[in-house]
Amino acid sequence: MNKLLIAVFFAFSITGYAQKQITVEDFTTKNTFSQKTVRGINWMKDGKFYSTLENNKVVKYNITSGKPVETLVDGSTLNPKIEIQDYLFSGDEKKLLLSTNFQSIYRRSFTADYFVYDIATKSVKALSSKDKQSYAAFSGDGSKVAFVRENNLFYVTLADMQEVQVSTDGKFNHIINGTTDWVYEEEFSFVDGFYWSPDGKKLAYYRFDESAVREYNLQRWGKTLYPTDYRFKYPKAGEANSTVEIWFYDLASKQKVKADIGTEKDIYIPRVKWTADANVLSIRKLNRLQNNLDILHVNASTGASTVVLSEKSETFIDLEFTDDLIYLNDGKQFIYTTERDGFKHLYLYSIDGKLVKQITSGKFEVSQILGLDEKTKTLYYTSTEVSPLERHFYSISLNSNKKTKLSESAGGHTINMSTDYQFYIDYFTTSAHPTVVSLYKTKGNALLKVLENNDALAKVLDEYGFSAKEFFSFKTVEGTQLDGYMLKPKNFDASKQYPVLVYQYSGPGSQNVSNAWGGSHFFFHQMLVQKGYIVAVIDSRGTGARGENFKKLTYKQLGKYELEDLIAGAKFFSTLEYVDDSRLGIWGWSYGGYMSSLAMTKGAGIFKMGIAVAPVTNWRFYDTVYTERYLQTPQLNASGYDDNSPSTYADKLQGNFLLIHGTGDDNVHFQNSVVLQDALVNAGKQFHSFYYPDKHHGIQGGKTKLHLYTMMMDYVLENL
Template identity: 55%
Template sequence: MNTIKSTLLIISILWSGLALAQQKKKVSLEDVFKSNNFSQKSVNGINWMKDGQFYSSLQRGLSGPKVVKINVATGEEAGVLIDGGALGINFSSYAFNPDETKALVASDVESIYRRSSKGIFHVIDLQSGNTQKLMNGEKIMYATLSPDNEKVAFVKDNNLYIAELANGQVTQITTDGKWNHIINGAADWVYEEEFSMSKAFDWSPDGSKIAFIRFDESEVPEFNMQTWGKLYPEDYRFKYPKAGEKNAEVSIHIYDLNSKNTVAVNSGSEKDIYLPRIYWTGDNNTLAFLKLNRLQNQLDLFYANAQTGETNLILTEKSETYVDLNYNDDLRFLEGNKGFIRTSEQDGFKHIYHHDKQGKLIRQITKGNWEVSRLVGLDEKSKKIYYISTEVSPLERNLYVINMDGKGKKILTPEKGTFTINMSKDFKYYIANFSNTSSPLKVTLNESSGKLVKVLEDNQELKAKIGNFAISPKEFFSFNTVDGTSLNAYMIKPADFDESKKYPVLMYVYGGPGSQNVTNSWGGTRDFWHQHLASEGYIVVCVDNRGTGARGRDFKHLTYANLGKIETEDQIAGAKFLGTLPFVDKSRIGIWGWSYGGYMSSLALMVGNDVFKAAIAVAPVTTWRYYDTIYTERYLQTPQLNAAGYDDNSPITHVNKLKGNLLLIHGTGDDNVHFQNAVDLVDALIKADKQFETMYYPNRNHSISGGNTSWHLYSMMTDFIKRKL
């Protein structure tokens, strides 16, 4: 009798659990793309104020945007600094001058490429409330207040200007700017995309000089992109240097506001170079700059005399493969021009180094088989350095502090997950943005010791909402690829997973050099689309192949001169490993990706035709001959030097191997990975008599977004997966 009661009790509990699980909603496409049910809240536009007791934050309300002042000690609002509603300015960004008496705000901002934009700029006197519209409301670029509070520098029509605030007088520093020919003070397309820069000028510390980069792109080949929607389609022509083609000729110049003279900086006789960074060292007469050769295997740091333009070589770093600027972009000059701190991969992992003024190495500050992902604070008074690293795991990002002598290292954020940090100017506080796979964004105000001051945003509303859905956790795992290297991966199973059943698998890939998808962090829209697929009975898997980031230089540089080969081998190995699992239907494994991931997915379907049943390639590179100089030649050299590296692993080369189902998607307005890539792959597939599906999105750029686009795109991809996988 007791046994029967116990059995009935167990059955009752099981049925209750099942009923509870059934009450939870499946993640629908509408939830992800129509209702935005899974969007996170954040704290936007944070700027630390000079006294260290306050920070400012951009807030949006019904009455318009506001910049509010927050007391660091209490976390409470201490006043409104800029009231857009009262001023009649619907601004979207703001910046203060050094003494915080004036603010520069931008309205009617118009995006150009990934990082560039133009807008109407207003100068606001924070004491009187008076506003001044620059250039009578014409749209300008990169407006920047001078350190002496008296002027604003900006770019308009490819020329560099200075406006005096007292009288409105405008001085045009350069006059040779011309569309598709000469650019002064702003980056060309390829620098903006691949060196993560758009503004290309900088005030000297005392505001007496402006250093700027000039791009002569007259001989760079033009790319023609048609735009649709009118009776006669229009051409949009812009300079885009494809691999092996001519780059813009770059030079650095320094304008002296007192003498009104401009000097050219001597960067050497070789003109086929890159000049991706300029820095004032803290000395008003010394400009530092970085120089890369065309193959990007030598990086030089120079000092330039701001009066004469003469230069001295301070430091050189060479590599048999490439010197990755993105991993050497934490250069900080010490006060009084007493030396500098920088990051480098020279010992095999990205670490922090201390050099004297002349470039001599004083010491390597951090060491180990892990990477410093970002330097976030350099406190010279207390001789401490704050940085984010992967020391706990390549999947994690944590904040550390270390003394400049390399001692006293301490972790400040021991929680498992991913942190980004915004540190105060006096290094007493920081704003931490934290998430992991089970917790959405949490924004906190902390003392530099790590002590919590206040939670600014914890997304409790989102957490509660997610509790109503059948969300499947990411399960991290690893496996060995063909050469025995362990690869990191994650898996999302259906919420009602039954290990006795066999499930189809969709793999998600990016896989490009230095990238990383497998991290302990909260996901975005694509992750919730994957949750929808899991609710429909699919397992979603992501593998970070060899060549990806956070595991050291050698792991990343394995793909050098032969992009696509090793990465594809690893994705195929991942699919084969999944096929050995008892709950995976190895006859129904698909793969999808975007950009580099689209290149990978299409290539994997062809080369791995016995493993993959279907693939979706969104905005893929189909031949590296069509991609830009800086990115492509960094990893492949030029086509003239390494033709096989360009052609052997192009999907176009392997179209005859296609057996499975391919969906090819591209935007016709993609200024990054041109629609030309899709056109040539389609042509090759037709010639090879291969059937496939394709979709183009008129005038959409590389993100293929805007209006109803994302809903349409992901609905179509979902339908394809259900039909073909």
């Protein structure tokens, strides 16, 4: 037998097959491992059809057969041709609002070109002949469309395409109408700041005065002779916020009324929605420290308000959902979620705020409210009742509290229900298989059709020898059990010793360890596993899905308990005979970068190598809403900001440390890494750093991700 055959035989004897090698190109430029899914679902009102956006067409499908029955619009046949990037139906489903030419601003904000398409006449009209618009939305009767342009609110009457300007004082970096400022967009997770009344006669909208907010300056380097400055309002912890107001505009009288939200100006209004009464708006108001929340009902004609429900917390009130408040059609009751018993649960209140009953209870979290079927008084939601590592689908009767578990298979279930609740689509995943998309009939919980099974991808993953997640748990110094998972090499030999790279995010309410396929930087981790590393992922105390006490333990001292837990994890790995405890590494991005920086400085000597991407290095540099929610203000809790800042412990750095940041990061500013680098230099510490010119928090665009992951891979191979 010649040497080549011996080598081939040896390779097969170890792996069982010729395993393909993962390259950085596979998951940055080639999309070798991309999942297929079903996107752009719009359930249609008659309960018989849904539509999707595919191949630049909005296609109508029969629900029961899962087959296409009609192409509602084909963007390539329109005049002008439109590359449809998103679409919305009018209330009567006779018109479509098509959007194209998106231009991102920050994480969620954008401008676009909008077109109104009439399905019957097949005619298309530009919503406006002026500059791009943002967040366009039909009125309830489909006769008008409102939108934002250059910080002002407008609407168009579709019958004559006449444009009406609602607000006139909008000005960049000063006044904002109909959308949000930077910190609301980032931390309260919305940008569409106007709301049609149910009868279409009024518009409620946000107005921000950010004149007193200090500017942050991003230099954009580009290829010009001189860099340009981009200044935007960014309120850092302890600094001035925007003053926020809610206004009403009556379309008939063209009169404006301001909502009475009280005399205190240093507040937040994180959520607004109309009640079943077309003249009553529900406003949620938070104090600056976010430990006192009021639900106000406001008369849209007069602006007069009534506080119907108040909630207080010794720590903070966490608005995890974008829509966790449901008003019943009879106008007499509403459903709301709170953590008043230590876990996020559903409660029923009368319209005046009196508690009627608790709907769900137990030592688990309601993850998402999916909706209420008013006909049967059945509420649908997902929760962690089976396990914090899984999400399951339930229904519960408002009348009897009878609960039914609708999802069967262990794993994660993300549900999209039809508007009449007769059907739902289940996006189901496990740690062993990519997403399976299935269509169900709710009655009888009957499977109608598997829309996508990703079996082709599963075969690709097998060819590349992807390692399965092995779940484990360990205890903190105080005895709390924590969860994690490992990825081990395919030819794992327990008699050998392996280096371990720990990945974590660790931020409040987050979760990285779950019975779901993939995860953050999953393909990068699989590539390292192929090269002989064990990759471990840990969720520390302060993360989500395990109740209020677990999540809020880190209040006023971010980083303290998370670091204890990462060190406890390292000590746990050291007890495993197959782990080389002299070769432990840690890395993370954003909050995870903060924690890997802290582990290499305050926790020095535990990890041989660390990588921090776009880290916060002192919470004084981060925004008001996020930071003060967990730490209060620097004026009230200075030690909470400084006692766990990596910069404070720069002189303790041990091991190989790589610091990476994008200079155009509008979220976690490059300033964070500059200050940490300065502290490390002054402490006489050697380290490596790399910056990406003009790249934002996600560090992407062009071949940036290819470069980034290649650099990190090389750094791990050379230093761990």
